Amino acid sequence: MIAAATTVGADRGDAAVNRAAGELLVLAHIYTATLVLGIGALFGMLQGLSRASVITMPDWFDYYRMLTAHGVLMALVFTTFFICGYFTYSTYQTIPRMRSFAVGWTGYLVMLVGTVMAAATILSGNATVLYTFYAPLKASPWFYLGATLLIAGTWFVAYDVIANFIWFKRHHPGVKSPLPSYMATVTMIMWCLATVGVVVEMLMLLPWSLGWTPGVNVSLTRMLFWSFGHPLVYFWIMCAYAIWYTVVPARFGGTVFSDALTRVAFIMLLILSTPVGLHHEFLDPGIGAGWKWLHSMITYGVALPSFMTAFAIFASFEVAARKANVRGFWRTIAFLPWKDPVFTGPALGMVLFIFGGFGGIVNASYSMDVLVHNTMWIVGHFHVTVGGPVAMTFIGASYALIPALSGRKLFAPKLALLQTYLWFAGMLIMSTSMHWAGLLGAPRRTSNVTYFGAQGAATWHPEMVWAAIGGMIIALSVVMFIIVATGTYVANVKLPNHRSAFAFAPLDARAMETPMVFDKLGRWAGVAVALAFLAYVGPIWQQLQQTSYLAPGMRTW
Amino acid sequence: MHVHRAERLWLMFAVAMMAVFLAVITVAALVDGMIPPSRLQSIDPTRVSQTPPFDKPGLHKIADHVYEAYYVAHIFAFDPATIAVPAGSRVTFFVTSADVMHGFSIPETGVNTAVEPGWVSSVAHTFTTPGTFLLICNEYCGSGHQLMAAKVVVR
Numbered sequence: 001m002i003a004a005a006t007t008v009g010a011d012r013g014d015a016a017v018n019r020a021a022g023e024l025l026v027l028a029h030i031y032t033a034t035l036v037l038g039i040g041a042l043f044g045m046l047q048g049l050s051r052a053s054v055i056t057m058p059d060w061f062d063y064y065r066m067l068t069a070h071g072v073l074m075a076l077v078f079t080t081f082f083i084c085g086y087f088t089y090s091t092y093q094t095i096p097r098m099r100s101f102a103v104g105w106t107g108y109l110v111m112l113v114g115t116v117m118a119a120a121t122i123l124s125g126n127a128t129v130l131y132t133f134y135a136p137l138k139a140s141p142w143f144y145l146g147a148t149l150l151i152a153g154t155w156f157v158a159y160d161v162i163a164n165f166i167w168f169k170r171h172h173p174g175v176k177s178p179l180p181s182y183m184a185t186v187t188m189i190m191w192c193l194a195t196v197g198v199v200v201e202m203l204m205l206l207p208w209s210l211g212w213t214p215g216v217n218v219s220l221t222r223m224l225f226w227s228f229g230h231p232l233v234y235f236w237i238m239c240a241y242a243i244w245y246t247v248v249p250a251r252f253g254g255t256v257f258s259d260a261l262t263r264v265a266f267i268m269l270l271i272l273s274t275p276v277g278l279h280h281e282f283l284d285p286g287i288g289a290g291w292k293w294l295h296s297m298i299t300y301g302v303a304l305p306s307f308m309t310a311f312a313i314f315a316s317f318e319v320a321a322r323k324a325n326v327r328g329f330w331r332t333i334a335f336l337p338w339k340d341p342v343f344t345g346p347a348l349g350m351v352l353f354i355f356g357g358f359g360g361i362v363n364a365s366y367s368m369d370v371l372v373h374n375t376m377w378i379v380g381h382f383h384v385t386v387g388g389p390v391a392m393t394f395i396g397a398s399y400a401l402i403p404a405l406s407g408r409k410l411f412a413p414k415l416a417l418l419q420t421y422l423w424f425a426g427m428l429i430m431s432t433s434m435h436w437a438g439l440l441g442a443p444r445r446t447s448n449v450t451y452f453g454a455q456g457a458a459t460w461h462p463e464m465v466w467a468a469i470g471g472m473i474i475a476l477s478v479v480m481f482i483i484v485a486t487g488t489y490v491a492n493v494k495l496p497n498h499r500s501a502f503a504f505a506p507l508d509a510r511a512m513e514t515p516m517v518f519d520k521l522g523r524w525a526g527v528a529v530a531l532a533f534l535a536y537v538g539p540i541w542q543q544l545q546q547t548s549y550l551a552p553g554m555r556t557w
Numbered sequence: 558m559h560v561h562r563a564e565r566l567w568l569m570f571a572v573a574m575m576a577v578f579l580a581v582i583t584v585a586a587l588v589d590g591m592i593p594p595s596r597l598q599s600i601d602p603t604r605v606s607q608t609p610p611f612d613k614p615g616l617h618k619i620a621d622h623v624y625e626a627y628y629v630a631h632i633f634a635f636d637p638a639t640i641a642v643p644a645g646s647r648v649t650f651f652v653t654s655a656d657v658m659h660g661f662s663i664p665e666t667g668v669n670t671a672v673e674p675g676w677v678s679s680v681a682h683t684f685t686t687p688g689t690f691l692l693i694c695n696e697y698c699g700s701g702h703q704l705m706a707a708k709v710v711v712r
Contacts, residue, residue, distance in 0.1 A: 064700065130697050134658045136674060137699070218658070218674055261560065282593040283669060285676035289586070289595040296582065300575040307571035311564050366582045367591040370669045374660050374695040441664020443695035448703045456664055456691040512559045547599040549675035554657055556632050556699025 022092045025104045027405040029085025030398055032112065033078050034485045037391070040073040041478035048430070048471030050447060052464040063447035064128045064557060071131030072122060075232070075386065076150065077115050082394045083239040084111070084157040087187060089401065090180035090242065094504070095164045103163075107156030114149025117142050128557040130445065132229070133205070135221045138553025141209040148202045151195050158188035169519065177519050179259055180504050183242040186266040187235065189525050190273055193532060194231030197224040197277075208553060215550025219286050219543045226277035227536060234273035234302070236386055238266065240393040241309050244346055247397060248313070249505035251343040252336055254320035256507050257312045263518040265305035265312075271528045272302040275535030282369040286546060291539040292366065298535065299364035306357055313350065319508060341416040345396020348424040352388030352431075356381065359435065374445070376463070377438025384431035387474070392423060395481055397502075402488050404502035409495040411487030419480040422473055430470025437463035594670040594680045602674040605629055605655045616640045616648075628652040630659040630672045633701030635692060641710040642684060648709075649681040660695030663709060671696060684711040 043066045049055045050063050057063045088104055120142070121127045127143035165185040168177055177185075201224035207213045245262050249255055256262060278295035281287055321332040337343045359381045363369055372378060403410050410416065442449055442460035449464065451457040495501060517523075560568075585591040605611050610627045614636045617625045622645050629636045630652055642648055652661045652672045659672040663682070670678040672694075684690070694705035 062700065064697065064702070128700075134696075136657050219676070222673075258561070258564075261564070281671070283671045283678075285594065285596045285671065285673055285678040286599070287595060288597065289592040292593060292595060293583070293586065297579055300579055303575060304568070304571055307568065308564075311567045315561075315564070361578065365578065367585060367593055368582070370593055370667055373669050374662065374671075375664075441662070443660070443662065443664075443693055445697040446693075446695070446703045451691055451693065451703075451706050454691045454706070455689055542597075546597055547675050549599070549601060551602070551674055556657055556701075 021101050022088070022099075022104070023405045025101055025108060026085045026089040026092075027402070028108055029081045029088065030401055030405070031485070031489075032108075033082040033085065033394070034398065034482060036073050036078040036081065036115075037395075038478055038482050040070050040078060041475045043067075043070040044074070045471050045475035048464075048468035051449060052468035053448065053450060053461070054468060057447070062125075062128070062557075064130070065122065065125050067445065067447075068128050068130050069119065069122045072118060072147075075131055076147070077119075079236045079239075079386065079390065079394070080150065080154060081111065082398075083187075083235060084108070084154055086239055086243070086394075086397065086401070087161050087184035088157060089405075090184045090246075090504075091161045091164045094178035094181045095168050097164065097167060099164070103156050103160045107153045107160065109153070110156060111150050111153030114146045114151075114153055116146070118146030118150065121146060125557075132225060134225070135205065135208075135216045135218050136551035136554045137557075138209050138555055141206060144202055144206045144209055148199065148206070151199060151202075154191065154195070158192050161185055161188045165521070174516075176259075176514055176516065179256065179262065179507070180242065180246050182263060182519070183238070183246070183266055185521060186270050186524075187238040187242070189521060190231060190238065190270045190528070191235050193274055193525070193528055194228050194235065197227030198229075200224055201228075215552050217543075217547070218549070218551050219284070219547065220540065222281060222284065223277070223287075223536070223540060223543070226280040227274065227532070228277075229280060230277045231273040233382075233386070234269055236390040237306075238269055240346070240349070240390045241265070241269075243393050243397050244309065244313050244350070246504045247400070247502070248343060248346050249316045249320065250503045251340055252317075252320050253323075254316045254505055255509070256505050256511070257315040257319060258511050259507050260512055260514040260518070261308060261312060263514060265308045267518060267524050268305040268308075269302065270524055271531055272298055272305075274528065274532040276302060276364075277536075278539065279364045279366075279369070282366065283373050286543050287539050288542055291542070295535065296364055296366040300361070303357070303361060310350075316505075316508075339417060341413065341420050342396050342400045344417060344420040345399065345423075346389070346393040348420055349389035349392030349396070352384050352392070352424065352427060355431070356385035356388055359384065372438055374443060375438035376434045376442040376444055376460075376467075379444045380431040380434030380436075380438060383434065384427060388427055388431070392420065395423070396420060398481075398485060400502040402485055403495050404498055404500075406489060407495055407498040408488050408491070409493040411484050411491045411493075413484075415480050416484045419477050419484065422480070423477040426470045426473030426477060428470070430467050430474065433463040433466035433470065437467070594678055596677055596679045598677040598679075599675055600653050600677050602653070602655055605653055610651075611653055616642070622646045624648045626650050628661070628707075629655055630661065630694065630705075631655040632657065632699050633694075633705040635661075635694070635705065635707040637707070639708045639710060641712060643712050644687045645683070645685060646711070647681060647683045649679060652678045657698050658696050659698050659705070661692070662695040663690050663692050666690065668692075669695070684709070687711045 127139035129137040129139045276299045321335045326335045654672045654674040662669045690709040692707040
């Protein structure tokens with residue numbers, strides 16, 4: 001025990017010396033995410049204007065190519081870089097240890113090479129397959145290889161995060177793991193399980209696009225994609241929740257309401273995120289209605305940790321307010337730091353998530369999905385979720401992370417504050433009109449929805465105009481974020497005590513004891529793997545029994 | 558493990574709400590047959606034009622106000638391009654793809670299904686009000702996706 005304590009002490013000293021390099025690694029992730037968000041937002045704005053019939057994209061840079069780039073950059077690249085950076089940071093900060101940054105940097109570089117490869121292929125027009133890349137649409141092999149490398153890079157980051165957790169548990173027997181490191185580890189275990197499906201899919205698509213195999217099983221690749229596509233959403237959300245639980249309360253002197261229940265919520269997300277993918281395939285032939293019902297039910301289950309999170313966040317508001325002798329609903333709201341962009345980003349995102357969460361329950365509701373499937377409603381839904389709570393939380397956290405990592409004072413903090421409110425307003429306008437257009441039947445993923453002036457299509461136009469207005473407001477907000485993020489670096493105003501610019505909230509003094517069983521992550525990962533297997537083995541078996549068609553690739557663009 | 562009383566109540570409310578939702582969709586599925594289109598009939602997409610009834614796409618009258626419509630979806634059109642039925646008709650649509658993924662959606666009705674090469678999709682609807690309904694592909698299928706539409710005329 002004494003030996004262990006000495007080791008920790010020695011590690012802490014060396015870690016401080018070593019920390020600068022780790023900060024550069026995290027900063028590289030955050031700035032890459034920032035750049036990608038900027039490019040993605042530009043494409044998003046042009047899409048909004050196209051759909052509102054204000055502009056028509058030229059043939060050399062057509063709508064669908066831009067849509068593919070927007071989807072891949074926003075859903076797969078922006079989010080993944082930020083999350084990998086954030087969880088690397090939460091791990092390095094809370095596990096005092098002498099460490100090498102080689103694994104982390106390798107991961108970052110592999111992700112970057114993969115991103116550049118996939119993005120260049122999309123922009124050259126050789127992968128206009130949208131971010132879901134449904135076969136038999138066949139992209140250039142460079143697209144599949146690039147996307148695979150992006151994911152392979154995240155596995156290095158996951159290894160780094162998980163290995164640090166294991167190191168901590170081994171060197172501190174009987175000691176509870178630090179909460180930020182715990183959240184990082186649980187999310188990365190979930191991510192490893194989630195990405196198995198899409199990597200198996202890539203192992204089918206890559207040789208097929210190279211012409212080495214004559215065909216692929218379309219239904220199987222779709223199911224493998226969605227076994228990844230939904231937990232991908234939880235990858236974003238778990239990172240946003242990690243920030244809500246441990247970072248947001250630090251902005252108003254609050255605490256983590258309950259360490260134990262936070263861990264319960266994360267374990268539930270680990271177990272229930274993967275076996276839900278069929279709710280994206282409710283309208284697919286070749287999948288029995290019973291399997292779809294099962295996935296619908298599990299999707300309802302995965303809503304529960306979100307309800308727990310909502311409670312914990314509001315409880316942390318109230319506990320902090322009461323400690324400052326503030327009581328009552330409106331006074332508690334007024335007590336919160338509405339002039340701090342690190343708070344307003346996530347907090348306004350939480351407001352949007354109320355709409356996003358309930359819309360998600362509608363989408364998951366089995367037969368009800370028919371009314372909204374592949375309509376603009378779905379586009380409204382994922383913008384008010386990934387573009388709401390997720391992006392706003394990542395941007396808000398960046399306003400604290402960039403100063404803490406770079407040692408520079410935040411540039412134009414008032415612009416940063418205005419940026420969060422502007423994003424909120426733009427997203428509210430855009431997603432509301434998208435939802436409404438969807439209920440009127442407007443399809444998603446279509447460059448022009450006038451249908452030669454057909455009756456029925458005309459009612460969608462006003463909503464598309466509003467969506468474009470909202471999209472322009474968001475794009476303006478993104479420009480402001482980029483000015484603040486790059487301005488902080490360029491202006492280079494030294495920030496004293498910069499490491500305290502980003503802090504994790506302490507545990508509430510009255511919080512209950514955390515049972516040690518929550519730290520046994522190997523066991524919980526086993527449950528998650530078993531449940532994912534049980535949820536997918538049936539429908540996959542059913543499909544393989546019914547069809548043997550292997551589709552040749554087609555380039556229809 | 559002790560859980561705060563307010564949180565226990567909140568979670569009981571959340572669990573109860575999800576249970577009610579699940580009960581509603583389950584009862585609707587079992588009693589009213591409200592299940593998403595989930596047909597398990599496979600077909601060889603390379604031989605769609607030789608496989609009856611898709612070798613002759615179109616509307617087939619089964620009885621008064623009861624029709625079956627067979628559609629082939631291919632880039633970037635539906636075959637048939639137009640069908641016409643009297644108001645009050647129940648039409649069962651059967652759709653398959655000759656190439657890539659497509660969608661089959663008639664906005665403002667419950668007609669909406671994915672169309673996948675290798676499978677036959679099916680969905681039924683009763684058209685009560687006269688008018689011209691737009692039938693569109695709602696899954697990206699290539700550069701002409703926005704042109705892929707047809708008409709259902711209800712007299």
